[in-house]
Amino acid sequence: MARTAEAPARMFHCSFCAKPQTQVAKMVSGPGVLICNECVKLCDSIMAQYPDQLEPASINVPEQLSTDQLLAILKGYDTAGERVDQAMRDITDILRERDVSWAAIGDTLGVSRQAAWKRFG
Ligand SMILES: [Zn+2]
Structure with missing residues (x-):
């Protein structure tokens, strides 16, 4: 407490x-x-x-x-999805500041360059 x-x-x-x-x-x-x-x-x-x-241990037994x-x-x-999405935006912003291309970001996420830009640009 x-x-x-x-x-x-x-x-x-x-x-x-x-x-x-x-x-x-x-x-x-x-x-x-x-x-x-x-x-x-x-x-x-x-x-x-x-x-x-090696297996993950669980502390949450519903x-x-x-x-x-x-x-x-x-x-x-x-609200977990919102927090994950915000974290992805934050990382994408950092990557873009490092001049990482939209193509590389899209490739990492398994989407096109355009789809990555549309989601995070
Ligand atoms: Zn706790």
Whole structure:
């Protein structure tokens, strides 16, 4: 538990445990996902416990979560696509600043140069 001051303008939830940002000390975002400091700590312990395991370990077992937790996760997933799209735009902007061609970006995404430009240009 950490922040309880003012309610944020937009509430984010950890993609793994569904806790809102107001109930954790820190939240880190990646493309389409958020993870709280508590889940990072849990992941760290799993990594330490199974250092040679090649298959991904799961900390999210939906059947064990409450209905409220599942609803919070569902809400978080609803905006995941927007966050992934924004991350792709950010990367494309950096690539374009480096003079990477639309053809190379399109080729990477498996689309034409024109399609890449239309989506991110
Ligand atoms: Zn979490």
